[in-house]
Amino acid sequence: MEYMQAPASSTQGNILCSMCGIAIPPNPANMCVSCLRNKVDISEGIPKQVSVHFCRQCERYLQPPGTWLQCALESRELLALCLKKLKASVAKVRLIDAGFLWTEPHSKRIKMKLTIQKEVMNGAILQQVFVVEFVVQPQMCEDCHRVEAKDFWKAVVQVR
Template identity: 70%
Template sequence: MEYISPPLSREEDSMQRILCCQCGTMIEPNPANMCVACLRTQVDITEGIPKQSTVYFCRSCERYLQPPSGWVSCSLESRELLALCLKKLKGLGKVHLVDAGFIWTEPHSKRLKIKLTIQKEVLAGTLLQQVFVVEFIVHHQMCEDCQRREAKDYWKAVVQVRQKTTHKKTFLYLEQLILKHNIHSNVLRIKEIKGGLDFYYAQKQDARKMVEFIMSVVPSKYKTSQELISHDVHSNTYNYKFTFSVEIVPVCRDNVVCLPRKVANSLGNIRLGEKDTCTN
């Protein structure tokens, strides 16, 4: 047997409700003594939050500007892009953010729409919740890295890779490794020279990483040099251009190499067959 409480009479029900002080609608008691519709006409909790903003997108590297000067890679309707857009809304820190999500738009429309649900305490402790949409306009702006890459003359370091051979098997192998490990991501320009390639970089550190990578995958040696471009006497700063000359050993895979017996012994006692011959 289950106990069911009897329904409240009209008098008891009217005792638990009050009239709205603005429109006279029967409502449950609250600190403001107003219904939700009247409360929204009196207070706008979205005041101070912009309903439209701007984000900048680089079409060359497909990255978004993260103020003040950072650029981040974000896919459409991703969490990273959502966080970037929310950081641009200044008045969002004065309210409690309940939910946020993208509203689908055409990719070519250059518009990003975000639906926000916020809460704020107003009028003697009354908690008001409101849903609104913020629109972000996507503007195109080329980042500094892409500007330097397009200029093609701005560089601080160059890696000159050379190999004295009649074929390019080593360079073809090296090209596959560079693409596989994405070592070319910071290259400003690649220039083909007779006997090798030149890799131009905006930073010396990027050029040194390329040299270290080449040294780790193919037998080679390198030497460095620098050239003074400008000098500021007042701040005592120097501007140099660095050159890394990398020479790859002129031996490729599947090549037959004949070593003198003494050299073979010095390299770990390489054993030769009875029919093999060596020349001094």
């Protein structure tokens, strides 16, 4: 994990950190930034494992509620699609960077490395790097379903 320290403010009216005892400007947690970083997980609430649905027939990913998008592995499009899945929880922090980590193509896993920041107190900004794993679940899209149903009926007709 990496963190950034906020610029030091006035030393007037300092309190002692309740954990390590160094002098710090008063804050609601009564803790210095380095103690806080050990205590606070700013990625809390962001799911670390999410599923994405993928149609193997047409090689498209589902962007809920009902859009299927063709996107290459490690493409910007796939990144955007994956980020949308986290949108509600990521909206509570500042997203600094997002990128894919290499995964074995047959692993059916997409790993994304996220860097986020959050102001925790008196302008102290914590930065955290973590990984979200997207599990690729096979699901046939509506279009392919329709084609398959049509082929089925064609086959039935031919048999007769």
